Amino acid sequence: MDIPKMHRIKKIIVENPTVKTFVFDCDFQVSPGQFVNLWIPRMDEKPMSVAFADGKELHLTIANVGPFSNALHDMKVGEQLGLRGPYGIGFTWKKKQKIAMVGGGFGSAPLSFTAKKAIKDGCTIDFIIGARRKDLLIYTKVIKKLKNTTLHIATDDGTVGHKGYNVEVLEQLLKKKKFDVIMTCGPEVMMAAVARLADKYKTEAQISLERYMKCGFGLCGNCVVDPTGDTTCTKGPVVSLSYVKKVKEFGKYHRDAIGKKHNF
């Protein structure tokens, strides 16, 4: 049923000065990389990738960046918000794979959920997080604690970890070792760089595409990509490297709420 239903906020975790994780009482069965639509009555509804879900709780990690997230950040435990979903196709892995995860900004949230699940299947993970500054990093404490997971940090200003981009760290790793798959979530320009590296080092990759979504179930047609005409909400958001090579607009442009193109 694609109609939002109210769910209670059970807990709110402050991740950093601008990011909070909202924990809902929610029984959705979610695969990492899938998204839900979060509704604030009479205001707006937005797709949000899931930061964690176990069939009892559902976590959404949300930065305070605009009117919608402003309103959200004012919410208190016990208040209710609408949820529907989960939607789309998430990340996939096989038992005992070697995985490189590349998270840019808030992309680390769905990737950490993926990591938590993948290590249960015996996977080993190199988790590379990139952010502009130290205080914008999220989920580093959680990731550090995961078994069979090595955390790498890159900050633009070098306040912590590698000074520069997370993709530079990825290339250093690719030079040294072979991964079964690279998973990435973050700004598209960064993911395009990851895709180029995956191609160069002949490694499979899974990329979490972001397009302006309205319905979330393939009817409104707003999240389509050129030239395939596929809706990102149903064919993605997580797509393979071979698919992304067919999407000519990947890393170049996206469309807004009225279908107009904007360059990245």
Add this chain to the structure above:
Amino acid sequence: MNTSIDYLGTKFPNPLVLCSGYLGVTASTWDNLARKGAGGITTKSIWLNEHQGHSNPVILANEDFIINAVGVPDAGIKKAVEEFEEYLKRKNGVPLIVNIIGGKMDDFVAIAEQVDKLKPQLIEVNMSCPNVEAEHGKPFATDCPGAAELTRRLKKVTKIPLIIKLSPNVEDIKAIAKAVVDAGADGICAINTYGPGMVIDIDSAQPILANKFGGVSGPGIKPLAVKAVYDIASVTDTPIIGMGGIKTGRDAIEMMMAGATLVGIGSALYYRGEDAFKIILDEMVEWCEKNKVKSFKEIIGKTHKVLKMEKL
């Protein structure tokens, strides 16, 4: 079986066309659906200038109905020209029906003049959208003089066959159909969504659609749509694109028996997935072959003929 069918001088590879409003934002999508079996593609409504839609949520759906108040977002004629040119490059043999919309009558005329320059096979006029009422007032298709005058004015600025999309939210759809046909409409598309309707979230007591109200479609409106098309076909021979809750091959045949030449597919994309066109066409062909129907032409308006025979 040869599934192709002629509509207003354009040959469609099959009678199933994408309804305006579903998907249809880009040439890539039009082409994608054409390759997935659509017999024709109707674009989303095109405005002369950029037009913002409503905030989310804009579409809600369940097993019983779909309700939408997307609010007809569009980037205007400049984008439309780009998409149109791209679509022609794809050369898939599937005709494009360009759907246009405006606020005031002058806006409709202005966009029609621009679209005319592109020389599409057909133009469909959305004078029946229930979702921009707050902005533009009652749709023109809800009264005879308004619908007729707009049709007359549009006919003056384009020679491309003009299809008028009618609203079911009227007292007498026959009268509106006659009015637009007398004013020069070449084809009729029926029906737009019902309502508006409303969905309330009981836990917050709030309406869910950001626009509060929206047009209702889906399987439940099919009998109403069949009756509307039947009524229109009883007063005019103007060829009809029939739509409203068509989900199966049997539904599509039913719509043709009521009087439709082409059948719109929209909500079926939700109920049967992105291959809905192929699945429904296969079901139609299977039924026709079993019933010794050699051409879809034989079933158009068949129920009218059967009822006439009864009277004799």
